[in-house]
Amino acid sequence: TLLPDVASAVQRASLSAMELTEDAVEAELEADRRWVLAHAGVAAAVLIGFGVWHCRTMPFKWYFQNAIDTSLFIADVVAISLGMLYTSITWIIEPDAESARVLEYLILAVVAGSLIGAIFTLFVRYRAVLRSRTHDHRVEEERNRFRGEGRDAMMHDAGYLDRMARKSR
Numbered sequence: 001t002l003l004p005d006v007a008s009a010v011q012r013a014s015l016s017a018m019e020l021t022e023d024a025v026e027a028e029l030e031a032d033r034r035w036v037l038a039h040a041g042v043a044a045a046v047l048i049g050f051g052v053w054h055c056r057t058m059p060f061k062w063y064f065q066n067a068i069d070t071s072l073f074i075a076d077v078v079a080i081s082l083g084m085l086y087t088s089i090t091w092i093i094e095p096d097a098e099s100a101r102v103l104e105y106l107i108l109a110v111v112a113g114s115l116i117g118a119i120f121t122l123f124v125r126y127r128a129v130l131r132s133r134t135h136d137h138r139v140e141e142e143r144n145r146f147r148g149e150g151r152d153a154m155m156h157d158a159g160y161l162d163r164m165a166r167k168s169r
Contacts, residue, residue, distance in 0.1 A: 033091055037084055044080045047073055064125030068118050075114030082107045 051073035058066045086103040093100065 033087070036087060040080055040084045040087070044077050044084075047077050047080070051077070062125070062129055064121065064129065067125070068121055071121070072114060072118060075110055079107060079110045079114075082110060 051070065054066070054069055054073065060066045060069065082103060086100065086107065089097075089103065090100055
């Protein structure tokens, strides 16, 4: 009868050691989870800080460059926030759950949408800047031409002399 008592004591000791090990593993996982969320929070705070600085200083020459940078800051913060939410939810529920899938698609939409939106905006705004620069260049050429040729050339280009010649006939 001594043998079964020893066996049951060994079994109880191994079960309590396993429980301690599981508790230690769970505590370590919880600490890792907190570090992950803390790092993501710090990253979001840094991006928000740089975004505020960027909006105040507008460091780029053209408006569209500043607008693109600001929108990408916002997209980064949203993506990090969704990632934090996804990480929190997958600790509570199964990662294959429907709500986790919805968040995965939202994160994908934010990342892909911000890139596609940035490309489109850069293309459209850059073309507008080129058109305005071309227009400004043409206006400047006309001004220089009129300054160089004098008042008669300017009036002739305006059709004034032609109209005066027709009236005198």
